[in-house]
Amino acid sequence: MENSQLDAIIQESDLFRVLGLEFTASPEDVRMAYKKLAKLAHPDMFIEPELKAKAEQAFIRISDAFNTLRDPFKRKDYERTLDRVREAEERAREAEKAKAAPPPPPPSGTRPFPGAPPRPQSNPQAEEKALQARKDQAEGHFKQGKQFEAKNQLDDAVREYQEAIRLCNDVAKYHSQLGMALEKKKWGGYAQAEFKVALHFDPTDKVALKHYQPSAGLSIPRNSLGFKLLNMFKGGSSNRIGDILIQQGHLQKDQLQQALKQQSDQKLLLGEILIRMKYIKPEHLAQALIHQGETLAKEAAENQK
Numbered sequence: 001m002e003n004s005q006l007d008a009i010i011q012e013s014d015l016f017r018v019l020g021l022e023f024t025a026s027p028e029d030v031r032m033a034y035k036k037l038a039k040l041a042h043p044d045m046f047i048e049p050e051l052k053a054k055a056e057q058a059f060i061r062i063s064d065a066f067n068t069l070r071d072p073f074k075r076k077d078y079e080r081t082l083d084r085v086r087e088a089e090e091r092a093r094e095a096e097k098a099k100a101a102p103p104p105p106p107p108s109g110t111r112p113f114p115g116a117p118p119r120p121q122s123n124p125q126a127e128e129k130a131l132q133a134r135k136d137q138a139e140g141h142f143k144q145g146k147q148f149e150a151k152n153q154l155d156d157a158v159r160e161y162q163e164a165i166r167l168c169n170d171v172a173k174y175h176s177q178l179g180m181a182l183e184k185k186k187w188g189g190y191a192q193a194e195f196k197v198a199l200h201f202d203p204t205d206k207v208a209l210k211h212y213q214p215s216a217g218l219s220i221p222r223n224s225l226g227f228k229l230l231n232m233f234k235g236g237s238s239n240r241i242g243d244i245l246i247q248q249g250h251l252q253k254d255q256l257q258q259a260l261k262q263q264s265d266q267k268l269l270l271g272e273i274l275i276r277m278k279y280i281k282p283e284h285l286a287q288a289l290i291h292q293g294e295t296l297a298k299e300a301a302e303n304q305k
Contacts, residue, residue, distance in 0.1 A: 001040040001041050001045070001055070001058075003051060003054065006041065006051070006054040006055060006057075006058045007054070009037075009041065009058040009061050009062065010054065010057050010058050010061055012061070014082070015064070015065040015068055015069055015078060016065075016069070018061055018062060018064075018065040019033040019034060019037060019062065019065050019066065019069070020033055020037070021033055021069075023079075023082075023162070024155075024158065024159060024162065025069070026185075026187070027070065027187060027189075027190070030066065030069045030070050031066075031070065034062065034063075034065075034066035034070075037062045038059065038062055038063070038066075041055050041058045041059050041062055042055065042059060043055040043056045043059060071189075072187075072189030072190040072191075072192060072193040073189075073192075073193045073196070075190070075193070076190070076193035076194070076196075076197065080169065080197075083165075083166060083169055086166075134167050134168065135167075135168055137167055138163075138164040138165075138167035138168040138171070138174070139164070141160045141161070141163040141164040141167070142160070142161065142164040142171075142173070142174055142177070144160045145157045145158075145159075145160030145161040145164065145177065145178075145181070146177065148160060149177075149180070149181050149184075152184075154181050154184055154185050155185075157181045158178065158181050158182065158185070161174060161177055161178035161181060162178065165178065170201050171201065172197075172198040172199070172201040172202030172205040172208065173198070173202075173205065173207070175194045175195070175197045175198035175201070175208070176194065176195060176198035176205050176207035176208040176211075177207065178194045179191040179192070179193075179194030179195045179198065179207070179208065179211065180207060180211070182194060183211065191211070192212065192213055195207075195208040195211055195212035195213075196208075196212060196290060198212075199212060199286045199289060199290060200286045200287075200290075201282075201286075202282065202286075203271060203282055203285040203286035203289055204271070204272070241270060241271065241285075241288050241289065241292060242256040242259070242260070242270065244288040244291055244292055245274070245280060245284060245285075245288045248284070248287065248288060248291070250280050250281075250284040250287075250288070251274065251279055251280055251284075252279075255274075255277075255279045258277070259273045259274050259277060259279065262277070271285045271289075
C-alpha cells in the first residue's frame with residue numbers, strides 16, 4: 001500500500017469510505033473489505049519508520065470502521081448520524097443560497113431604518129410545500145420497495161426503503177418494512193436494528209412488535225417466556241410496563257392507577273390509554289417496551305443455562 005493510500009484512509013471521516021464500501025454494503029462485503037485492507041495496511045508490511053507509523057494509524061482506522069459496521073446496532077446508529085450530518089449540510093447550503101439571493105423590496109409605505117440589517121425573510125408556505133414534496137417522494141420509494149419485495153427482488157427493495165428513510169427518517173413503517181426485507185436476506189442483526197428504531201418512532205408498529213427480538217444472537221426460542229411476554233399488548237404484562245415507566249421516571253403511581261381504571265372500563269391497551277391521557281409520550285412507551293423485552297429475554301436465557 002502506498003503512502004498516499006495510507007494518508008487517504010487516515011484522513012477519511014466516512015467509515016464506509018475507509019473500507020471502500022457503498023452505503024448499502026452487505027455484512028459479507030464489510031468482512032471481505034476489512035480482510036483485504038487489514039492485510040495491505042498491517043504495520044508489519046512496512047519497514048521505513050515513517051510509513052510504519054502511518055500504517056499503524058491506518059490500521060486502527062480500518063479496525064474502527066470494521067468494528068462499527070459489522071455490528072448491526074452500531075452500524076444503524078452510525079447511519080443515522082450520517083443522515084443527520086447530510087441534513088445539516090443540506091440546510092447549510094440552502095441558507096447560503098438564501099443569503100446570496102437579493103433581499104425582497106420593503107412593503108410600500110415603509111422605510112427601513114438607516115443602517116438596520118435586512119430582516120430575514122421566511123416563506124412558511126414554500127417550506128411546507130417542500131416538506132410535503134419530500135414526504136411524497138419518500139412514500140413513492142416506500143411503495144416501490146414493497147413492489148420489489150413482493151417480487152422477491154430484495155436488493156432493490158432494500159435500496160428503495162433506505163432511500164425512503166433518508167428522506168423521512170422518523171416514519172416507523174419505513175424502518176419495520178426494511179427490517180422485513182433484511183430478515184428475508186438472512187441479515188438478522190441488521191433487521192433487528194431496524195425493528196428497534198421503528199418501535200422508537202411508533203411503539204404500536206405491528207410489524208416491529210411481531211418481529212423484534214431484543215435477544216437476537218442469544219439463540220432463544222421464539223416460544224420462550226421472554227418472547228411470549230415481549231408484546232405488552234398480550235397477557236398480563238401491562239402492570240410490568242407500568243412499573244417500568246415509573247422506574248424510568250416517566251409515570252406517577254397515581255397516574256398508573258387512573259389509567260388501569262380506564263383500561264378496565266374501556267378495554268383498551270394500557271399504553272394507548274397512557275398516551276391518550278397525556279401521561280407519557282410515545283417514545284417513553286417504546287423505551288419501556290424495549291427495556292421489558294431485553295430484561296425478559298435475558299431472564300429466559302439465564303433459565304436455559
